[in-house]
Amino acid sequence: MPKKHSLTIQIGFIVTLMVLGLLYIYYIWHKVNRNLEETAIRQAQSISAMLSIEEIKTLNADLTDQEKVSYHFLKRKMHEVLEVNPEATFAYLYTLRNGKVFFLMDSEDEGSENYSPPGQEFTEADQEDISPFYTGRPVLTSPLTDRWGTWRSALIPLKDSTTGKVIAVYGMDYNAGNWRKKALVTLFEHTLIVVLFIVTLVLLVIIQNKNLIRKKEIEYRKKLEIELKKNNEDLSNLVAKNEESEEKLKEAQKTAHLGHWNWDILKEELTWSDEIFNIFGVSKETFSVSIENFERTIHPDDLEYFLKTRDEGLKNSLEINIVHRIVLPNGEIRFVEERSKVIRNKDNEPVSVFGTVQDITGIMLVELELKKAKEKAEEANQLKTAFLQNLSHEVRSPLNAIIGFAELINNQKLSKDKIKHYSEIIAGSSNQLLGVINDVLTISSLEKKQTEVDDVVFDLTQFVWEIHSIFQSRVEAKGLTFSIVTNGFGNVKIISDVNKIRQVIANLINNSVKFTQKGDITVGFNLHEHSLEIFVKDTGIGIEKNDQEKIFERFCQANESISRNFGGTGLGLSISKGFIELLGGTISLESVPGLGSTFGFSIPVKKVGSVEESGQIVFSDIDFTSIVNILVAEDEEVNFFYLSEVNDNKNISLIHAINGEEAVNICKTQKIDLVLMDIKMPVLDGYSAAKIIKSQLPNIPVIGLSAFSINSDKIEEESPFDDYLTKPVNLGLLKKTIKKYLIDKTLI
Structure with missing residues (x-):
């Protein structure tokens, strides 16, 4: 609230400055015009004071005046006036007789087209030109257009010193356009000063705001450092526990x-x-x-x-x-x-x-133990029955299957195949039931606010790769196309609760698989500066507009036919929404019945740098002058997908071969600049494929990809590989290798 109040004050201050500036400019405009008018009157008065009234009285306002010495004397004065006053265009004398204005003389030469001879009537004269004869006061006319142009005239009455009567008027004409231009120039100078003043004050306000923001950022950074230190300590403890778990897992795999x-x-x-x-x-x-x-x-x-x-x-x-x-x-x-x-x-x-x-x-060989386990399962099922009496059909159905087929197994006349089949049904129903119970417990934990956020640092690209690996076979097993799209965020680490994100994605993908009979399922990842957006899009049955809000409620599905035809507890989306809101994000849905649905969510995340300690590894700074083709011979689709995701150089084109034989054929038919060759592949192994390629195309660098560490300085002379990289591939070493063989060829 204080921040908003401060912003309002600053905006009000700036608006006030602008209003005052406009008032000042308005004032200057009138002042400039007034000064020009006063200056013109003063100049005309000064010049009129030099004119002899007695000589003017000798003029008759007719052509006979041209023979008089006084006429020529005054005419010369008119010329001198214009020479010392270049801003004036015309100078002249005129008199009033019988209500009409007649020229006595002007500053123009007799040969000029603008020359007015003595006695010529000034037919364009208006009331402003005549008023000095009656008021005896100087006049500065408003812009007047006559046969000579548009002018502003300074008119000075000349009085007889004896009678005090106005006998003539001295006039000086100023070009109205030049007059306005001079006023505008002066106005522009003052306006520029006002604008510079306002801009300076605004900049000072902006600088002050930036200083305040920078101060808050420093305070936030210090707070973040304290939190990071605590997180690092927690992470160290987790790493120690994980290392112990990994050792046990390795031992289990070895004995499996x-x-x-x-x-x-x-x-x-x-x-x-x-x-x-x-x-x-x-x-x-x-x-x-x-x-x-x-x-x-x-x-x-x-x-x-x-x-x-x-x-x-x-x-x-x-x-x-x-x-x-x-x-x-x-x-x-x-x-x-x-x-x-x-x-x-x-x-x-x-x-x-x-x-x-x-x-x-x-x-x-442990049938006896299985029998004991079955008896325990039956006992557990009886306990579950009491607990699940208040749950929906989704709980009763798998429970009925478990109990029913468990009883059938007791029939000694059953064949082993049937016993196996019934056991599989029991196992599947048990998993279904376990999922329901887990969902209920999770919902209960969310409602009681007992669920905590467990933020960890994780590699986003590796996470995308993991999602692809986990769900590709599951989606494609239903005959659907599975794809992942990103906005090319490269190799970056972020902080968030990866387990909850994974569970939400799993819920959304499982829903898409359940409700999509044909077409495709797409998972999208878009990383922004402070947020991560993920969506799951399918071509399934879609959801009616009226049902789109309620499907995020507990135990709720779009309609009864959905539950009847597809099953489900209606908890998955409610759990997903709870997790996303717990992470400070939002979840959304766009759906068209019959065409499919798109579930998306956005959560705040923090970037903590790249996977490499030396900074984020990017390939876009490798300066290739043209497209280079790099062949990746790799039978694991996810490994090629990973390299495709981290490649942010538009001039690097990655080509995939799924075995050694295909790699050899591609090298024969396409221009390949470098080969990344997995050593262990089906059909034709990488070692054999590399030998064939080097025998036919010796200038193509071939880099071996091995799960075992190999010192590139000790490569055997007969080896077909120019270099080796250990899997999983270190992106920093991969980048150096690409530069070594495609940019810095003199180092080879």
Whole structure:
């Protein structure tokens, strides 16, 4: 309030100055005109005082005057007057006879076209020209237009010293245009002074405001430094805990026996990760990986089931999940679980399959423990039933499924497949129920204001990459196109509650997936100076205008048919709104029924610099004189997406190859200035691809991307790589490498 009051006073002060300035200019205008008028009268009076009344009395106002000495004497005086008064244009004498004005003489030569001979009638004379004869007072006429132009005339009555009667009038004409111009010049000088004065005062006010703002900024900065110091201490404690958790996670992954594989259907090529060789008990050096050899490892009793499930999945599904047995070379039988995703072309034909395989033998051997766990689950379900009696259909439905299928499992006549299927239904319903309960607890926490903001420093570009990685397969599994757009904020760190932002985005994307049957889902990130805007746009069923406000309320959906057809508790958007408001932001919705919806939110954030300690890494300051083409050979889409996001140089064009073979073909058909080659890739590995490229195009620099640290000073002589970078790629080193091989070529 004080700030607003101060601003009002300053504006009032400036307006007052401007009004006073205008009044001053108005005053000066009248004063300048008055001074010019007084000066003209004084000059005319001074000159008229030099004229002899007696000589004037000898003139008859006719042509006979031209023969008189007095006429010529006075005529010469008229000439002298104009010589010493260049501002005056004409000087003349005239008299009044019988109500008419006649010239006695003027300052013009007889040969001039403006010459008025003695006795010529001044037909344009008006009341101002005649008034001196009656009043005996000098007159400065208003602008008058006659046959000679537009003038202002100083008229001085000449009186007979004996009778006191006005016998003639002496006049001096001033050009009205020059008169006004002189007045305007003087006015402009004063106006300029006024404007400079006002501008100076305004600048002083602005400087004062800036000093006050700077003072407040300094105070705020000091406060922020104290908060940052506290946050750094908290962050150090979190880092210590995270390091301990990471060590435990690494140990868990090591014992999980999880491997991944890729099957290129068109090329009939199968590739395994190293861990799969360990799971199947075969040597990487002696076992030839192929579909035929893989099928030979499957237990004979499971082979038919495996082939049928796989073939049906290739025809109809995007994902294939199979649990089967394998026989190791030493005869040992193990259980494995395979989860895979089918990649299809535009004609919906399968072209490749990517999946994971995990040894679950230990899980299958603990049926007794599972039985105990089931009994505990049934007991827990009975407790949940009492708690969930007051909840909606979304709670009863998964609960009914859990109880119903749990009871069916007790039937000893069920096959293992049915037991497995029922168990999966129970697991899915349990997750659904858990989500509902978590939502209810979260809403309760928000209402009681027990939810706290946990601000951390995080890499925004890495976060975008993470969102892309998490949700791409989930969206595309429904046959939808998933894309992420940004406003090119580069490699930057910000401060906010990343977990709450992630949960809000997840809620919005999950809603879009649920209500979108075809088309695409787009997630947008726009970073501004002090805020972050994120939106999720889909081509789903849309929301009626009347329903757009209430969907942010607890347990509320657009209408009953939505709940009936799509399910849901109606808590997700309410939680999202609560989180966004807790972060100091706002959430919005734009939707057209039948065309789709766009949910967006904006939250305040603080930039804390770039990922690199030396400052924000940007590529836009690399001065290329033309477009350079950099080929990124990388089978992981998200890695290429990350490099695309941090590239802010318009002259750097990134081209993507998903394997070594494609990289070789691109180098043959396109102009490539530099290659970033992932060493481990399907079809053709990076090392082999680099050898082919260097053999055919030796002048193209090829940089190897490896997950292991390699000293570039110790590159083997026969290595096809000019240099190495360790993954994940350090942007500072990447920038130096690009400059080294494309700008500073003399350093190579």
